[in-house]
Amino acid sequence: MAIENLNTFLYDYFTAHHCHIQNNHDGVLEVKLTEEIDKALMNRPFYWHYIKNMGREGETTTLTLITNPDKRDGKGDWIHFGSPRLQQILKNLVDHERYTRLFQSDQSTKKTALYPWLVVNIKISYQGKQNKDEIVSLGLHLINGLMYKDMMDLLQNITLKPAIDDYCYTIAPIIKMESGFHRIENVLDDYINNQSHQWADESLQTLEDETGLIKHFYTSSADDEANNEHMQREIDDMKERYTPKVNYKVINGGIFYLTEDFHS
Structure with a gap:
């Protein structure tokens, strides 16, 4: 489950930034970076400075990211919680993209209501004799209080846009943002308390x-x-x-306006 979640997180990150996924199979993700993400992750400032001065189009990097331990010796970056490449991606998210607002794209010509969800991706750090990090994605329905733990998995096959479609309209949230965060904190506390210590x-x-x-x-x-x-x-x-200590850190999040049956 941890491998699937980490692979999904990487897939969502790169697709959200319009990178081309060339292959994604059995814990091996091959992705062609955009110029923006290449500049953010690959540490090639002199290359891009030279290319821009020459007035040419640069060649972006193709990354292979491995989350399957059975394939960790293959050609590519072995990605696990704590690996330098993953920490670099998380830092980029924290520095530049902590909050967003997105709307589900709906091709219907009928009037369609979009309901507000508070979606938060959180890193849980367990610190003690051995340190471990875990990423969880929580989604809270801001109308009826329904909550999902693996929210990013549910959103994987949904088209999300920064602008609302013509025939869609939003429903105003009933649950306030501050109250929503408190509910998410309570769920995280229960999740930790129910684990083996x-x-x-x-x-x-x-x-x-x-x-x-x-x-x-x-x-x-x-x-x-x-x-x-x-x-x-x-x-x-x-x-x-x-x-022993357990700390939470918000990686990013936002308000997602989704159709009533988005996960069906």
């Missing part, structure tokens, strides 16, 4: 063991003020390193 228990046990070793080392040494300061500093460092 063995990783946190292991972190606390390691913290206890390491703290004991530090105290044993320093108590067997000369007892002076400088020694105690060093001991406390090392204990504080261990607490910072091993105390």
